[in-house]
Amino acid sequence: MKMKRNTDLTIALAGNPNAGKTTVFNRLTGSRQHTGNWPGKTIERKSGWYKHAGMWIEVVDLPGTYSLAAYSEEEIVARDFLLEGQADVVVVVVDASNLERNLYLVVQILELQLPVIIALNMTDMAETIGFEIDIDDLSDGLGDVPVIRMVAARGKGIEELKEEILLYTKQQSNEDTGPDCMTNPDSSPAFQIDYGLVIEPEIENLRALIEERFMLPDQIKPRWLAVKVLEGEVDLLEQFLGVEDARVVLDQVHSIQKRLEARVPEGLDIAIADRRYECVGKIVEQSLTRPKEPARTRADRVDRVVTHPWLGIPIFMMVMYLVFSLVVNVSEPYLEWIDAVVSGPITNWVGALLTSIGASAWLRGLILDGAIAGVGGVLVFIPGLVVLFFFIGLLEDSGYLARVAFVMNRFLSFLGLNGKSFVPLILGFGCAVPGIYATRTLESRRDRLLTALLVPFMSCSARLPVYVVFGMAFFGRRADWIIWGLYALGIAMAVLLGFLYSRTLLRSSEETSFLMELPSYRLPRLSNLWIHVSLRTGEFLRNAGTLILAASMVVWLLLNIPPKASSLEQSVFGQVSGFVAPVLEPAGFGTWEASGSLLTGMVAKELVIATMTQIYLDERVETGAESEINLLQDLIDIGKGFIEATISAGERLLDALTPGVQLFGGEGEREEGGTALSYSLQSAFTPLSALAFIVFVSLYTPCVATLGAIRAEFGGRWASFSAVSQTGMAWLVATLVFQLGHLLGLT
Amino acid sequence: MVGFGRHCRRSRRLAELGINPGTEITVVQSDPGQPLLLRVRGSQLAVDRRVAHQLFVTPLEPMPEFLHLRRGWRRWGRGGGPKGRGWRSGRSRRWRKASLDDVEPMESDRNEDEA
Structure with missing residues (x-):
């Protein structure tokens, strides 16, 4: 940078x-x-x-x-x-x-x-x-x-x-x-491990062979290469010697391995590792005094509980429920506040500014209805995301995540994966992109691919805004459960597909084995968590400032071309979306508005809300009546709103932390919640079609960035496979939800 | 720890993590259906049963711990394998020792009780 x-x-x-x-x-x-x-x-x-x-x-x-x-x-x-x-x-x-x-x-x-x-x-x-x-x-x-x-x-x-x-x-x-100091690197006593009577002569032989016959780069010592090669890392040979020369050495290595087979039954690689550990052991003996009894009992006792075969998973579920209800509860009040700030004072200020420089109505529309409405619609989720990233960081840094991987091993082995795959999956709740890159920690390509295909099913933070907006608009107090259910649905789909894939497309040729260090528990440091949160949030902001901004403006343009269109539906955007809409009819949301938002959401999930804000909150006339700008009053209102939101968030936080006890009995209060968008949505969707819609959002194609990551790691074929299969799956499940709901007489 | 089973594909990795012949391994946790939790050279390793099955050990603790060998010896006599799964007879007989996943965990709590 x-x-x-x-x-x-x-x-x-x-x-x-x-x-x-x-x-x-x-x-x-x-x-x-x-x-x-x-x-x-x-x-x-x-x-x-x-x-x-x-x-x-x-x-x-x-x-x-x-x-x-x-x-x-x-x-x-x-x-x-x-x-x-x-x-x-x-x-x-x-x-x-x-x-x-x-x-x-x-x-x-x-x-x-x-x-x-x-x-x-x-x-x-x-x-x-x-x-x-x-x-x-x-x-x-x-x-x-x-x-x-x-x-x-x-x-x-x-x-x-x-x-x-x-x-x-x-x-x-x-x-x-130095003039008189003719240092020769060989003269200084270099660190060397004695590999013992049996192996040492062979190392010497091989070293001599390599040294005599081949030119190595300066920094590669022949002895080191000899040891490495005997350990079985023959790829190094080709790297440094070229294919033909490597073969000469390789033959020698094979004959050495044969010769030593009887004397080193455990294998050369293990014997060499063993000697190294012996050497380390000696050094440790000299320099370290340790207590007789390992003093890890407290951590052990915690481990007994969190890795318990039966308690482990319920505990993890509870932790996750707590995290997500905190996210939702904290984000709601701020969401309303930021929404009020963006649609109120900021729009007014920018509007006034644009008028003062004599901007045309067209430019005003682009900036106010396109850029500000679109980006603002996304920015409102920052508080919730900060909380989400904070907790994902906390789980990671404390060492708890490794324990969950341990507990989950049993279930993942059912999918032909192992516990290690769990971490990329959990990261997917933040954003699928780091999740997909995290699959690199897995050893086999098949494990990596299968995990990467499942990561997008973990509802990422960009989908959360859609859940929250719809949850608030339609499900009031039950929003928590609906959102929790959507996360669970994603997981369930991942399990189902993992099971299918591992038995069809990606049958494993060899069984994977789970081998992982459980790091000791650490008290996460706030400074580290802060770095984690600011990095991820910064990325989200950058995304909002570039991709979302650009896309919002493009959407606005498409919505306003041709310029004389009588309604939005007549615009290019409306036409295209209307073309797709019938496909979504069986799922209950076959309107051009819904399909249009979903189309833009393919670029980035944040755009679903950004687009909806533009479509549903379309106030295209409103050119003349400029509300009077009172900077001071606006600022005071903003501050007041922030304090109110903070208090409300605090109350809800406490409520969420004490399940079952409604300290701040907010039943009625919650029903009131909602942004302007929520109200418009209530007239466009029924609760049932809203549910089908968010189900679709939770499952359909990964965003462009994620597909890019899959493509970079596994090739374009798998990326398109992921896009197509997930969209198909989403359609299927959403249709199922809608039709079943319909049969049951829900609306 | 005595040695690796012949079919252990991960032996080198294990050796590098500190599990090599001669190393003391403490079984911290061994719950059915879960990977084993081992303490090796001061660090905790989670190892699944497939791998653990390929690690051959002799119990070091005095008699009480030795008796905690669950099935190993008995089943050996009958020619079956522990849990009868993933077991091919004769594969590792030459070690004449128990496979690691037959060893009962040494719980720190239990030690405290005895002390």
């Missing part, structure tokens, strides 16, 4: 998932980025900058990995970045409370002979569980690697890390220019 600066130094941040890498990244660069508690959340390469002592330093945040092996795409990304030698220094973030496992990765990076600084993070948590870590011993054990204690979440140790990075580069430049 910023201009590319001259970088003096590039550092890479590596580390296990959940080691707090992203927090360190945020602290270093101050850049806004989300930190989650899900193993392997950061997938894209993210980089940031900071200035220290006059130097611009680029920080690249690598995906969290357990090792440098190539299992998932994230690990390949991390491995290759390190291999390319782009980083001047690698800062490995280590979770001090989980030292042993974390050091396994450190050791592997050290084997690459890269310059490493260790950021020993979460030392506070390590202390709580009784770990005492001697950082000098740790540093010694790893071959004099600098180790810095930090608590990144509180910003402790960040300055020290910056200093150390600086110090390191100074050392290096001294070495480069």
Whole structure:
């Protein structure tokens, strides 16, 4: 987003998932980025900058990995970045409370002979569980690697890390220019693991072969490559040696594997990992004093409950119900307030401004009825979304989501998926796009594809406005339940289709296995949650300011072409929508207005409401009568409205938190709620057709952005499959709802 | 932990997560139908039964824990497999040991009671 600066130094941040890498990244660069508690959340390469002592330093945040092996795409990304030698220094973030496992990765990076600084993070948590870590011993054990204690979440140790990075580069430049110091990289005692009597000679053989016969890039050490290849990562050979040369080495590798088969029955890869752990074990023994009894009983007790085979899922359902009723309850009062502000003062101000510059009626219409009405109709949902994003962030960061994945494994295995797929699905409630990208954490392509096809069934935050508006207009007090039901419907459809797909289109060739770390519980920090919320909300706003704005104006234009049309239905937009409408007739909303909104909603779900605002609240005459502008009075009204909305939201929040108890007995109050749009809708839909309509909205084609993500990940064929199948499904279910309701005598 | 079953496709991954021959594994939780929750080298791992079935272990705890072996030994004698599912006879006999998903969880609560 910023201009590319001259970088003096590039550092890479590596580390296990959940080691707090992203927090360190945020602290270093101050850049806004989300930190989650899900193993392997950061997938894209993210980089940031900071200035220290006059130097611009680029920080690249690598995906969290357990090792440098190539299992998932994230690990390949991390491995290759390190291999390319782009980083001047690698800062490995280590979770001090989980030292042993974390050091396994450190050791592997050290084997690459890269310059490493260790950021020993979460030392506070390590202390709580009784770990005492001697950082000098740790540093010694790893071959004099600098180790810095930090608590990144509180910003402790960040300055020290910056200093150390600086110090390191100074050392290096001294070495480069120092006259009498002819440093030879080989002379310094490099970190090396002894792989034992059996394997070591073979490594040496292979190393010699590679070194003699092939030219490797500077940063790749032959010994390292030899070890890697023996571990089974033969793809590296082709990467560095070319296909033909690789074959020579490969033959050698095969013969070694044969030779050692009897002596290393568990397999070379496991033996090598084992030796590394042995090495790590020694270092840990030196530097770490731990209490005899693991002190995790409290977390264990929480786990007993939330991962209970029977209680786990009801608990999760309750949590989700609470979250969504909070979202709905908090958003309603603000919704009315923002709606009042946008349609009242802001429209008046802009109208006055336009009149004063002598704008034509046509331009006034475009801006007031097109842009402001459309974007305003979407902006009203910001408060609700802030709440939704806040809670999704909370679930993620606290570590609870991983537990839910654990509980859900049973059900997902029914669909031929495993618990890991659950996280992309849950992210889909926020927005399907990150959900689809999150499928990259899954190992097999088939799992990823199936999960990505199901993600759009999770009602995303952009569909929520439609539910809320319709819920308020038609279902009054029962709106909560209707909305909850729509979410449940999406989930049910996902289960149904997952079941179908996994037995037809995407039959799994091999059974997936579930293997996941359950991170320890963490108190989510407000600053992290804030970053999460502001990022997502910012995206929504940007969307509103660009895509929605443009689309609203296009819709307005289409609604007003030809200009002399007697009614909106005669416009181009009306004609096109009217053409589609009969298809939707059986579902009960075969009007051109409804189908028009749905058509624009294919671009982005927010547009459903934006379009409806334009169509139903069409006040095309109203040119002359300009209400008098009283800036001060308007501002006071806005402020007053905000305070009232806040109080009302607070009351509802308390009501939602105490189910069954109506503290602020708002029965009548709620019926009154509703924006101008709600009232117009009441005359255009019956409750039954409204229900069918929102059911359709909840299921029909993913928006353009989501389809784009599916296309990027799996190809256009699957994207169109997703669009077509979901729309068909939506039509089917909506028709079913309407016709059944009709038969039952509902209206 | 003693070794991996021959059909364990995930053995390398497991080894990298710290489960290799010789490692102490604590079964934190083992509820029917759910994955196992293990504590390995200080971290908690969720492992489903298919994988756990391919991990062969010897119980380390003194006699009381040893007796918590649910079916392993008995069924061995009868030639059946634990739960009779996912089991092919002879596949892992050479280990002569229990598969991990036969071991009862060692609940911290229970330890406290005994202490």
